[in-house]
Amino acid sequence: MARLPVALVGIGKIALDQHVPALSSSNDFTLAATVSRKGSVPGVPAYTGLDAMLAAHPEVRVVSLCLPPVPRFLAAEAALKAGRHVMLEKPPGATLAEVHALEAMARARGLTLYATWHSRMARAVAQAKAWLTGRSVIRAHITWREDVRKWHPGQEWVFEPGGMGVFDPGINALSILTEILPEPVHLTGAELEFPANRQTPIAARLAFSGGVTADFDWRQEGPQTWDIEIDTDQGRMALRMGGNVLEVDGQTVAGEADIMGEYPALYARMAELVALGQSEVDLAPMVHVADAMTLGRRIVTDPFHF
Numbered sequence: 001m002a003r004l005p006v007a008l009v010g011i012g013k014i015a016l017d018q019h020v021p022a023l024s025s026s027n028d029f030t031l032a033a034t035v036s037r038k039g040s041v042p043g044v045p046a047y048t049g050l051d052a053m054l055a056a057h058p059e060v061r062v063v064s065l066c067l068p069p070v071p072r073f074l075a076a077e078a079a080l081k082a083g084r085h086v087m088l089e090k091p092p093g094a095t096l097a098e099v100h101a102l103e104a105m106a107r108a109r110g111l112t113l114y115a116t117w118h119s120r121m122a123r124a125v126a127q128a129k130a131w132l133t134g135r136s137v138i139r140a141h142i143t144w145r146e147d148v149r150k151w152h153p154g155q156e157w158v159f160e161p162g163g164m165g166v167f168d169p170g171i172n173a174l175s176i177l178t179e180i181l182p183e184p185v186h187l188t189g190a191e192l193e194f195p196a197n198r199q200t201p202i203a204a205r206l207a208f209s210g211g212v213t214a215d216f217d218w219r220q221e222g223p224q225t226w227d228i229e230i231d232t233d234q235g236r237m238a239l240r241m242g243g244n245v246l247e248v249d250g251q252t253v254a255g256e257a258d259i260m261g262e263y264p265a266l267y268a269r270m271a272e273l274v275a276l277g278q279s280e281v282d283l284a285p286m287v288h289v290a291d292a293m294t295l296g297r298r299i300v301t302d303p304f305h306f
Helices: 013-024 050-056 069-081 096-109 125-132 167-180 262-276 284-295
Strands: 004-009 029-035 062-065 085-088 113-115 137-145 187-195 203-208 212-217 225-232 235-240 245-248 251-255 296-301
Touching (some): 004 050, 029 050, 062 262, 085 096, 096 113, 096 284, 113 262, 125 167, 125 245, 125 251, 203 284
Parallel strands (some): 004 062, 085 113, 187 296
Antiparallel strands (some): 187 203, 235 245, 245 251
16 A cells, blocks of 8 residues: 655754654655755655645645644644645644634545644553453642653743643653543643743643642653553452553553654554544543633742753
């Protein structure tokens, strides 16, 4: 079966670290073009503007957007109006309303829109969801602490309005939580730490219904922590390494400490959706972030500099 030509828009760290390797190994897609103000991929036609790429490559059926959230809507809108299927890096947009608008636009044109959540594709998430089925959650806690300087070196946009701050990684944890819990939860309170010189939070503590809490922090150096621990009426489970390792009652039962399988799985799912003529736009993780911004008590902390 012929592989579908795809264009990658926004050639930054996440594109080079994850999207390009995933496409290189894909049986479904071939990277036909890139769009970026500065970045490129060797051997692939490169453009600095989306409109020029769309005009030059009518064969490109899928546009994968790795831009920061704020400019992503206009790029997605242009791709959909040009009749291309669209894949959105997480978070799918800067606001909930704009993603709803894109979903309606794709539906009206019979195109696929895929709002991806790469952490849901972590190696042990499906097993965790299956283990929790039929069990009652008593309490759960998320610890998601990492180093912004390592993962977003010099990327000032993460601290600008729409950049989401610590919720950029924190939403990965929320995407797993909303996937595996037997019953949905809602936010009941939040404390958000804003550096004195920044517009988005660098740390957050969240409380949800159902005994669920979360601790996000972007200032952790050294080993990174991506854990979800859940107590149930029938034992205790934990997801480690961002959902890639599953522990039950203290024993590792599934997965491995490797995050490189997540993006290949996203592109395989995109191929399925295109073949089926369907879209997948689950905004539950983003709803929790929006609620935290609404309910969160603001705490001003020390200025942050890259």
